[in-house]
Amino acid sequence: MQVKLAKHSGFCFGVKKAVEEASNVKGKANTFGPLIHNPQVVQELAKKGITKIDRLEDADASSIIIRTHGASDKLIHEISSKGYNIIDLTCPFVKKVQEYAKDLEKVGYRVVVIGEKDHPEVLAIADNLKNPFVVEKPEDVDGLVEDKIGVVVQTTQSVQNFAEIIKKLGKWSDVKVHNTICNATKERQESAAELAEKVDLMIVVGGKSSGNTKRLVELCSGIKETKHIETDDDLQREWFDGKNVVGVTAGASTPDWVIRRVVKRIENEF
């Protein structure tokens, strides 16, 4: 089987940096939730003593890692006031979104956060605000009554969903928009769509709970038959029947070695 890999796929700058720095931590440390949404990487880190907790009360290390998605000011204050050492691995692009959101609120805008309501990045941005309004899809803006609207967007949002929501917000009289979708997300979405046009089947590799991977799956599915897998073990022989060229892409939290194994297995076995 011929395999084409998307021009941009796999680890982004922020995830690469976070995984490297977490791997270099001496001794034990805890992260709130998984460091990144990739079970294979999380398992490797656990072997080195970097383990996830869901509540501060469950911490069993003196260092707490803030993951790429960031944490709210309140949570950071709570962690440091309890005497933990903080290792802040928040992606700088996520920090920027948090700053934009706080600044907009300071100058009187009702802040609209475009993103998944339950995603840790969105929860942290919203938790820093007095009156956030989280929007997942265009219909959600119908409940907005204020005229002065300030918009920020989750760094890994779909470019298309963002554009549709902004179009709808065009009816409001004072709208200030910070397009904070990061470059790595844009590049991965663009190159996945480009590749999907040229192949018979798309395989998207990434954690089942990775938001940016799920959006690559949605995007590719609209163009070509698409399968979402976490590792090469999820590949199924019948998917490749009658196919000649397969495209592979991967979310920003999928390590290179996982992608390489998928590519190799498709090339050699199907």
Ligand code: SF4
């Ligand atoms: S996807 Fe973008 S914002 Fe998120 S960690 Fe990667 S570079 Fe940072």
